[in-house]
Amino acid sequence: MTSLTVTFAGLSLRNPTMLASGIMDETGASMRRMAEAGAGAVVTKSIGREARDGYPNPTLVELDDGYINAMGLPGPGIDAFEEEMAEAVKGPSPVIGSLFAATPDDFAFLAQRMQRYGAAAVELNMSCPHAKGYGMEIGVDPDMVRSIVREVKRAVDIPVLSKLTPNTHRLLEVGKAVEEGGGDAIVAVNTVKAMAISVDARRPVLYNRTGGLSGPAIKGVGLRCVYELYAAVDVPIIGVGGIETADDALEYMMAGAVAVQIGSAVGRKGIGVFGQVTNGMTKYLEANGMNSIGEVVGLAHE
Amino acid sequence: MSDLVRIEEVAEQGRGITTLRFRFSGGTPGQFVMVWVPGVDEVPMSLSYQGELAGITVKNIGEATAALSSLREGDRIGVRGPYGTGWMIPKGRLLCVGGGVGMAPLMSALDAINEPSSVDVAIGARDAGEIIFDERAKELSQDVRISTDDGSRGVKGTVVALAASMMAEKKYDMVLGCGPEIMLRYLLAACKDAGVRCQVSLERLMKCGAGLCGSCVVDGLRVCVEGPVFFDEQVEGMSEFGRCKRTASGGMTRA
Numbered sequence: 025m026t027s028l029t030v031t032f033a034g035l036s037l038r039n040p041t042m043l044a045s046g047i048m049d050e051t052g053a054s055m056r057r058m059a060e061a062g063a064g065a066v067v068t069k070s071i072g073r074e075a076r077d078g079y080p081n082p083t084l085v086e087l088d089d090g091y092i093n094a095m096g097l098p099g100p101g102i103d104a105f106e107e108e109m110a111e112a113v114k115g116p117s118p119v120i121g122s123l124f125a126a127t128p129d130d131f132a133f134l135a136q137r138m139q140r141y142g143a144a145a146v147e148l149n150m151s152c153p154h155a156k157g158y159g160m161e162i163g164v165d166p167d168m169v170r171s172i173v174r175e176v177k178r179a180v181d182i183p184v185l186s187k188l189t190p191n192t193h194r195l196l197e198v199g200k201a202v203e204e205g206g207g208d209a210i211v212a213v214n215t216v217k218a219m220a221i222s223v224d225a226r227r228p229v230l231y232n233r234t235g236g237l238s239g240p241a242i243k244g245v246g247l248r249c250v251y252e253l254y255a256a257v258d259v260p261i262i263g264v265g266g267i268e269t270a271d272d273a274l275e276y277m278m279a280g281a282v283a284v285q286i287g288s289a290v291g292r293k294g295i296g297v298f299g300q301v302t303n304g305m306t307k308y309l310e311a312n313g314m315n316s317i318g319e320v321v322g323l324a325h326e
Numbered sequence: 327m328s329d330l331v332r333i334e335e336v337a338e339q340g341r342g343i344t345t346l347r348f349r350f351s352g353g354t355p356g357q358f359v360m361v362w363v364p365g366v367d368e369v370p371m372s373l374s375y376q377g378e379l380a381g382i383t384v385k386n387i388g389e390a391t392a393a394l395s396s397l398r399e400g401d402r403i404g405v406r407g408p409y410g411t412g413w414m415i416p417k418g419r420l421l422c423v424g425g426g427v428g429m430a431p432l433m434s435a436l437d438a439i440n441e442p443s444s445v446d447v448a449i450g451a452r453d454a455g456e457i458i459f460d461e462r463a464k465e466l467s468q469d470v471r472i473s474t475d476d477g478s479r480g481v482k483g484t485v486v487a488l489a490a491s492m493m494a495e496k497k498y499d500m501v502l503g504c505g506p507e508i509m510l511r512y513l514l515a516a517c518k519d520a521g522v523r524c525q526v527s528l529e530r531l532m533k534c535g536a537g538l539c540g541s542c543v544v545d546g547l548r549v550c551v552e553g554p555v556f557f558d559e560q561v562e563g564m565s566e567f568g569r570c571k572r573t574a575s576g577g578m579t580r581a
Contacts, residue, residue: 229362
């Protein structure tokens with residue numbers, strides 16, 4: 025009998041696939057549906073203090089091997105999100121509250137609210153590449169990252185995950201800063217800053233001009249980041265970026281990820297992707313005489 | 327690479343209602359496309375024509391639709407898709423019920439059915455100026471009836487009342503409906519009373535159109551993937567249908 029259960033950072037998931045933040049996770053009912061479809065955990069849309077409409081359309085460009093999005097962190101704000109969380113936590117998987125803010129104090133405030141709403145953990149979005157004053161703008165500064173993680177750790181008892189950007193040459197310094205701040209896990213990576221231009225219109229397609237590239241197009245980047253972080257830090261790493269199949273997930277786990285997040289594949293492959301990936305993982309374990317998916321973690325480093 | 331499409335034809339369909347035709351292939355009846363007017367906005371639009379020369383039919387109600395309505399032959403727009411789940415067209419006798427510009431996705435169903443003796447049509451609008459596609463419908467159906475709220479054309483009353491009278495008069499196997507959500511709510515009730523199965527095409531604020539962002543979900547179902555066409559039993563289970571909608575921030579507002 026093989027097991028897909030993974031335990032890390034104080035979390036226990038029935039399988040290592042998680043719904044990535046920003047995908048089908050703005051409402052309680054949609055998060056429940058993703059959990060019921062097989063996601064071992066669901067991460068909420070990144071929520072801030074106030075309601076935000078996000079950017080006008082176009083907010084998405086569809087490519088052959090991924091998407092470029094600039095949604096602009098839309099969300100109803102932390103007060104209104106209580107109702108969505110109440111619904112989401114009724115689902116079969118732990119709910120992880122993703123947060124965005126500009127200061128350590130605001131992150132701590134939001135984390136306390138998420139904890140009260142029943143979140144199993146919080147994920148700090150220090151990596152969104154398309155919202156001014158938030159995300160990547162603070163997540164490339166190791167000192168800022170350290171103080172945010174430290175402040176949030178002081179404020180809550182639930183595990184604190186930090187989602188990092190690949191858009192920096194200081195990735196490992198930022199990863200170490202998470203660890204120094206007392207962070208429980210690293211999520212790597214957020215989208216790669218990118219853009220698309222309409223030749224006919226002679227202008228950028230996205231309203232925000234630039235956005236974040238996701239999907240298979242960035243799998244090689246995400247893998248490299250997870251591989252390098254695994255060698256540099258001791259905290260668990262959750263891999264994300266272009267995962268659509270069990271093999272993709274196994275690559276990330278062999279690179280050092282204890283769990284993986286799936287986002288773009290929900291659009292490209294459908295919500296059945298969680299079941300497909302976990303079925304493939306079980307088959308891999310059986311074919312290779314392994315008992316637990318945890319045995320795969322870090323194999324590529326040996 | 328040509329990433330925009332040229333508007334090949336513009337037709338004034340009714341008062342403030344315009345059809346734009348462009349080359350775009352693919353799609354099944356009831357599916358939609360995301361239409362980009364560079365520099366203005368990108369919005370979801372049902373296809374009112376499918377085939378080599380596809381078409382969308384736009385009612386001028388806001389900034390994006392005003393921009394679309396002002397386009398002329400030779401102008402260019404971005405079109406991505408087609409997206410979503412369209413009409414399931416069963417064998418048997420059908421009734422199409424359209425409110426205003428809601429006739430658009432029904433026309434692609436009528437084209438696909440192309441069997442005038444097996445499908446009837448009820449077209450309703452506030453007044454005669456907003457009755458659209460009646461001539462085209464008559465080529466595709468032997469029984470096309472019209473209602474207006476003010477009685478300026480056809481029978482006076484709602485299109486749901488008209489559809490209910492047709493269901494009392496004839497036996498149908500399926501109703502296909504599209505129009506304002508309040509109309510669809512009453513249409514579902516009328517179909518239930520008459521014991522006729524029903525599919526309806528819903529509309530929600532939509533951002534990505536591709537099943538990712540969750541802005542268009544109704545009770546967890548995506549209008550852009552599982553919809554826009556839903557079966558009666560799916561809609562009856564929706565706590566948000568006919569009652570509330572989500573705003574750009576994802577907050578809830580009463581319909």
